[in-house]
Amino acid sequence: MSDFDAANRRLEELLSCVDEPRAPRAGKRLYCGLDLGTAFIVLVVLDEDGGPVDCKYQFAGVVRDGMVVDYVGACDIARGLKEQVESELGVELGECAVAIPPQTESLDGGVVRNVAESCGLECTAVFDEPTAANLLLGVQNGAVVDIGGGTTGISVFRDGEVVRCVDESTGGTHFSLVLAGAKGMSFDDAELYKRAPEHHAEVLPIVAPTIDKVTTIIQRACEDYDVPEVVLVGGTAELSGIEGRVASRLGMEVHKPSHPMFVTPMGIALGCALKARERRDA
Numbered sequence: 001m002s003d004f005d006a007a008n009r010r011l012e013e014l015l016s017c018v019d020e021p022r023a024p025r026a027g028k029r030l031y032c033g034l035d036l037g038t039a040f041i042v043l044v045v046l047d048e049d050g051g052p053v054d055c056k057y058q059f060a061g062v063v064r065d066g067m068v069v070d071y072v073g074a075c076d077i078a079r080g081l082k083e084q085v086e087s088e089l090g091v092e093l094g095e096c097a098v099a100i101p102p103q104t105e106s107l108d109g110g111v112v113r114n115v116a117e118s119c120g121l122e123c124t125a126v127f128d129e130p131t132a133a134n135l136l137l138g139v140q141n142g143a144v145v146d147i148g149g150g151t152t153g154i155s156v157f158r159d160g161e162v163v164r165c166v167d168e169s170t171g172g173t174h175f176s177l178v179l180a181g182a183k184g185m186s187f188d189d190a191e192l193y194k195r196a197p198e199h200h201a202e203v204l205p206i207v208a209p210t211i212d213k214v215t216t217i218i219q220r221a222c223e224d225y226d227v228p229e230v231v232l233v234g235g236t237a238e239l240s241g242i243e244g245r246v247a248s249r250l251g252m253e254v255h256k257p258s259h260p261m262f263v264t265p266m267g268i269a270l271g272c273a274l275k276a277r278e279r280r281d282a
């Protein structure tokens, strides 16, 4: 079983930077991860040792089913987050990596890269989301499942290498739609209601059929592989108890790091730092 203590410590540090950014250490380069999602756009800034420096995010409706549908809106939000970080830190941000759902490189990889570059960032790498998440988690054998807003992406790892990578369009947006129907709420109200931890015990049984759909997607992705553990990340994995429901249906060990919504954005920024190190060592 993977040990997530180190990843959890880094996530705690990252979350503490949202309200209190760290002053960048003199002479240390900064690396960014920009995650353009169906529900949130997140910008993570790390120093060259992978230490969290700043993190900003905004709820946004510029991506649908993993595809950018409002390019100008995405650029505006990304620029706003970058400018906020730059004014907090008093430095100009440079290198950045981005991520896209698995199997969408030919459709959307260039668009996401262009969003980053439109706000003056130099995009040095495009990762698929669950593979980026694993740069933080370090799962050697198992499946990393990124349950986002619009889609669920799964990377299966054997000896630390990706052997399968898939994406299906079911995510937290579908949970909110089910909740809206069940409680007679608007989608926006259901989205907010669902996110409040005090509502999770009530929400879990209502969205159980949609959790089971996600579980079937995980099952299909893993069926041809020996998968000793499944790790849930992504904002939808923030729902308390989702891991228990998935585990009981899947019959596999299921784990969840703390703050699963920030695993992929932090992994993307770690990937940016990693690529820079590879270029320096080449």
Ligand code: ATP
Binding pocket: 035, 036, 037, 038, 039, 040, 041, 063, 065, 066, 129, 147, 148, 149, 150, 151, 152, 171, 172, 173, 191, 194, 195, 196, 197, 233, 234, 235, 236, 237, 238, 239, 240, 261
């Ligand atoms: P995608 O990867 O599908 O493009 P995304 O990157 O926006 O989407 P995430 O930011 O990982 O995805 O997750 C967004 C989803 O997580 C939304 O549906 C949101 O409602 C859900 N979410 C966020 N926080 C919570 C919470 N505390 N409880 C339940 N769901 C949550």
